[in-house]
Amino acid sequence: MKTLKIEPLTREAFAPFGDVIESEGRDYFMINNGSTRRYHKLGEVQLDEQGQGIISIFRAKTLAYPLAIKMLERHPFGSQSFIPLFGHDFLLVVAPVGDGSMNIDPSTVRAFRASGRQGVNYHRGVWHHPILALRDDDEFLVVDRSGPGNNCDEFFFDESVQLSLELG
Numbered sequence: 664m665k666t667l668k669i670e671p672l673t674r675e676a677f678a679p680f681g682d683v684i685e686s687e688g689r690d691y692f693m694i695n696n697g698s699t700r701r702y703h704k705l706g707e708v709q710l711d712e713q714g715q716g717i718i719s720i721f722r723a724k725t726l727a728y729p730l731a732i733k734m735l736e737r738h739p740f741g742s743q744s745f746i747p748l749f750g751h752d753f754l755l756v757v758a759p760v761g762d763g764s765m766n767i768d769p770s771t772v773r774a775f776r777a778s779g780r781q782g783v784n785y786h787r788g789v790w791h792h793p794i795l796a797l798r799d800d801d802e803f804l805v806v807d808r809s810g811p812g813n814n815c816d817e818f819f820f821d822e823s824v825q826l827s828l829e830l831g
């Protein structure tokens with residue numbers, strides 16, 4: 664059993680997987696006659712030609728911990744972002760796009776803890792666990808792709824691969 668180390672979410676550490684959506688420490692410029700900071704283009708919505716960018720809300724139940732990480736999923740046709748609406752921390756488990764095949768090297772799987780002031784934008788094809796809320800019925804604004812085709816591949820690890828996520 665390998666317990667994943669939960670890393671703090673930083674722009675640098677998360678770069679192989681996507682963008683961190685936050686204002687802390689980020690550049691901005693003033694708009695609205697000087698009353699508003701615009702933290703511009705913190706992430707990009709990635710879509711295929713037939714895709715449409717849509718905005719949804721996910722209300723997520725917490726899962727039981729320690730949690731066995733049995734699968735990850737990816738969205739081959741577009742990015743997917745999660746922005747916490749209630750300001751609570753949440754967890755992320757990710758793996759890089761890799762060679763594009765339906766396979767994940769378990770040694771590349773990483774876990775992060777996002778603060779309630781951080782969102783993430785998974786880039787197209789990045790493997791990730793379905794949303795991991797730490798408060799029951801927590802809500803997230805989700806910006807992702809709608810359109811034709813199957814935009815959700817699920818990969819289940821072999822039973823011999825035992826990855827676990829524990830709360831500190």
Ligand SMILES: NC(=O)N[C@@H](O)C(=O)O
Nearest residue numbers: 736743791792793794815
């Ligand atoms: N399936 C779905 O819309 N949710 C997942 O993509 C997820 O990342 O939570």
Ligand code: NI
Nearest residue numbers: 736738743793
């Ligand atoms: Ni997803």
